[in-house]
Amino acid sequence: MSSLHDIAPFPSVHDATAKSIGAHYAALALLHHTLAMDHLDPRKDRDAYHRSANMAILAYGVAHLLHAFAEIPGRGDEAALELWQDTMNPPAFGPQLWEWLAGAGVNPAEVVKAAAEAAQAEQSGGQS
Numbered sequence: 001m002s003s004l005h006d007i008a009p010f011p012s013v014h015d016a017t018a019k020s021i022g023a024h025y026a027a028l029a030l031l032h033h034t035l036a037m038d039h040l041d042p043r044k045d046r047d048a049y050h051r052s053a054n055m056a057i058l059a060y061g062v063a064h065l066l067h068a069f070a071e072i073p074g075r076g077d078e079a080a081l082e083l084w085q086d087t088m089n090p091p092a093f094g095p096q097l098w099e100w101l102a103g104a105g106v107n108p109a110e111v112v113k114a115a116a117e118a119a120q121a122e123q124s125g126g127q128s
Contacts, residue, residue: 001117001118001121002114003114004111008026018067022063022067022104023063023101023104025059026060026063026106027101027111028055028059029057029058030094030108030112030115031056031114032055033052033056033060033093034094035052035115035118035119036053036090039115039116039119048122056090060090063100064086067100
């Protein structure tokens with residue numbers, strides 16, 4: 001099974017940049033965005049759906065800010081406003097995560113695959 005650590009690991013102190021940390025959080029956000037939007041049914045498991053949706057929003061926020069700071073230093077207030085606007089429409093930020101991951105050299109399709117595998121494992125009670 002693919003894991004987020006294998007796809008977009010959290011960087012070590014020596015590799016830590018806004019872009020590398022942001023890529024990790026973008027992958028985390030895409031994983032949970034995919035789980036919530038494509039694999040979890042809030043009518044069947046409301047708690048799991050809300051956990052993934054909330055994690056996606058949180059991780060997206062971190063990735064968004066880090067990406068903005070990496071690209072245009074000193075743009076904090078404007079990036080914070082964009083973050084607020086984007087989090088008002090969570091289904092729309094999936095494509096942005098794909099763009100950020102691809103730009104950081106992370107294959108977003110692998111994150112989506114990891115989400116599908118995690119959903120399948122969850123549905124089967126964690127058994128292969």
